[in-house]
Amino acid sequence: MDDTECMELISRGGRSRERGIVDLFDRYATPIYRYFVRSGLSRADAEDLVQEVFVQVVRKIDSCRGSASVRGWIWAVARNRLISALRKNHPEFTGDDSDAEAGESQLDSISGMAADAIEECVKDGFHRFSKAHSERAQALALLSFQEMSISEVAQFLGRSVGATREYLSQCRKKLRPYLEPCFALLEAG
Numbered sequence: 310m311d312d313t314e315c316m317e318l319i320s321r322g323g324r325s326r327e328r329g330i331v332d333l334f335d336r337y338a339t340p341i342y343r344y345f346v347r348s349g350l351s352r353a354d355a356e357d358l359v360q361e362v363f364v365q366v367v368r369k370i371d372s373c374r375g376s377a378s379v380r381g382w383i384w385a386v387a388r389n390r391l392i393s394a395l396r397k398n399h400p401e402f403t404g405d406d407s408d409a410e411a412g413e414s415q416l417d418s419i420s421g422m423a424a425d426a427i428e429e430c431v432k433d434g435f436h437r438f439s440k441a442h443s444e445r446a447q448a449l450a451l452l453s454f455q456e457m458s459i460s461e462v463a464q465f466l467g468r469s470v471g472a473t474r475e476y477l478s479q480c481r482k483k484l485r486p487y488l489e490p491c492f493a494l495l496e497a498g
């Protein structure tokens with residue numbers, strides 16, 4: 310069952326609603342939980358917030374109609390719940406940045422120790438980038454590691470598709486200096 314079918318079942322109510330919620334929860338709870346933990350929440354707080362996300366999804370089901378995608382909408386709900394939680398716990402938080410870390414780099418064309426060194430370099434570079442530019446790192450991670458489309462990332466960020474394309478381009482430019490040492494390893498490998 311795809312996301313749209315799940316949303317239709319939730320809208321119907323009754324036992325159908327249960328099936329739709331369970332299916333969406335099974336699909337999204339773990340990645341959203343990891344996102345919350347990477348963003349600095351404790352495991353317990355992340356678990357609670359995941360529950361809040363799905364309560365919000367059920368409550369606001371009608372606001373998803375006409376959205377670019379269900380996945381993008383669910384991730385936007387998750388991001389908004391995270392920002393609210395961070396603001397509640399840290400009043401100085403503005404919502405401009407929320408920590409995100411990298412997934413893993415795929416280095417298919419390089420083998421052995423060189424690949425391990427490059428992968429570590431990329432992880433370290435992205436980690437440093439995410440500390441300095443967490444919102445930018447988050448956007449790149451959604452595009453690359455969560456495999457969201459640009460329109461889904463745009464919906465998540467609350468920007469137009471064109472503005473998101475430009476923003477992602479700027480994010481990549483800001484990331485490049487953090488990965489410079491890795492390029493030297495690539496050339497040597």
